Amino acid sequence: MFNTIRDSIFNALRQFPDPENRLSKQNILIDKPKTQSLGDLYTNAAMAFSKFLNVSPQVLAKSIRESLIQNESVTEVTIAGAGFVNFKIDKSFWHKVIDEIILKNKDYSFTNLKNRKSINVEFVSANPTGPLHTGHARNAVLGSVISNLFEKIGYSVTREFYINDKGNQIKSLAKSLYLRYKEAFGMEISKDAFDEDMYCGEYLKELAAELVKNYQDAFLNKEESEWLEFFKKFAVKRMLKGIEEDLFLLGVKMDKYSSESELCDEKLVDEAVSILSERNDIYEGILPRPKGMISEDWEERPQLLFKSTKYGDDIDRPIKKSDGAWTYFAGDLAYHLDKIKRSYNQMVTILGADHNGYIKRLKAAVNALSEGKADIEIRLYQLINFLENGKPIRMSKRSGNFITLRDVVNRVGKDITRYMMVSRRHDIAIDFDFVKVIEFSIENPIFYVQYAYARICSVFRNYESNFGKIDIEELKNCSKAQLTDEAEISLMRELAFWPEQVSSAALAIEPHRIPNSLQEIAYLFHSLWNKGKNNTELRFISTNNKNDSLARLSLLYSTKIVLEDGFRIIGIEPMSEMK
């Protein structure tokens, strides 16, 4: 939207020698000043580039002013403070914003990259040992919104789920299922039969019933070796199906599921280890005992280690257990090698905050395996405190008082869940009160935004019942010259920034900026609406002047397009009426 203005600033700066080649159009900030009195827009480029160009901010600011004043959209330029360049914009510029939005519609915020890049977004990746729980809900929403954002800036995105279908937990799952299977034949199973790490949830009873139906007593009173593998496979398959259904409830669909055991079958661990060996990053060694930690059974032991300290980790990481089996991390080496081989050089992974110790070694692994060519960004999300009207809900797997993702979605709906999960920064713990989130109040930012949308739809309904069906071509072609009120300008200016909001949210991997931005737009709209109550000239529908109406409706229509775009990114449905 601001290309010509950015060009003007860029041209001014380009006249100065740039020894480090730090100057780029992308890095020129154009923003709204704190207060309207300073102007419509400002840039801090004079100060920001002063160091790199080795020219004082004042000199740069003057040069920017000279250049900006030549721009036909810019009407007034002032230099303030240490080198802020404030300027005013001709109103016709904002009117063109409306035209552009209506013209591009859904693609208004879309950035078409010349060289389409691929990115892999891995999220949820829950162990296939039971239904998804509440933490996964936040993970799933973050991952899917981040994916949507990257698609907006022209990336080809793969939404991926890593299945931990190996190891002891799956064995425990199979054993737990076997107990339920026996129980289905009327055998008494006491609670003590379930070890600490086994799964005593009700959901395995259904699977057991299915096994009985299809296989009768084929596995009853048999050696473990005769049923274990079958039970593992069966259980994992069914758990995954359940997980897929849970995700579907939240509007999340994965593009790819990667299986840990399949990667191991393909000898990818060996391949990863041999790559690292060639780079001299694998050695047999003894890890130091962690200081200050009391662990009685600690004994020094030589292990196969990955030299992750070479890539910024704090200590080297074991890839083989003392019994010679691969560690979990070895599997992750294989998995990330697989991603690299599928030619992703950008990856994002969403993990719970309890994985914080894992970031450095993952980055190290990707760095080493790709010879520095690939990059992985990891976003940790904090937990959610669930409340029932202000009272915390205690959860424990043992007592069975355990909220699943499905419970949450069934109770408050997909849209509210998604909005709540994504409207706060990911690294902050959030409160989720079952009672408050469904109230029609400002405690729920989603209703504020939805209400703005519904009001816009209401205006269109009203117009059409009086004057007949609206013609989009007419909205596009009508003169917008009378959109001059401050409230109208503020709204148009906010809409002008929308594509930049989207791309900056994507690049920073901060999806919460989208709901924030929508709330700002909704606020400006509500404000304009109320202004029309006192000042009838600002009403959207003017009964005696058709072009006035069309101009105002075109502003509403472009606002509607942007809100819809935001809703689509967040993954929620717009409401044309509040119900």
Place this chain on the structure above:
RNA sequence: GCGCUCAUAGCUCAAUUGGAUAGAGUGUCAGACUACGGAUCUGGAGGCUGAGAGUUCGAAUCUUUCUGAGCGCGCCA
């Protein structure tokens, strides 16, 4: 003991990644409709950004030392 993350109005959160006088909502006080949907809007009060020091034109943001909270630290995944 070491590492990662967080700390902003009474409360819930922002702050375009180093920009101007730190902004919204809620609660509180005072206002606005014979309603294009009042589920809204306008205004007041409310802050030494947990504490100290440093970096520079400029710090909530970067560095560092504290304080407090959460999480993690070989043979779990």
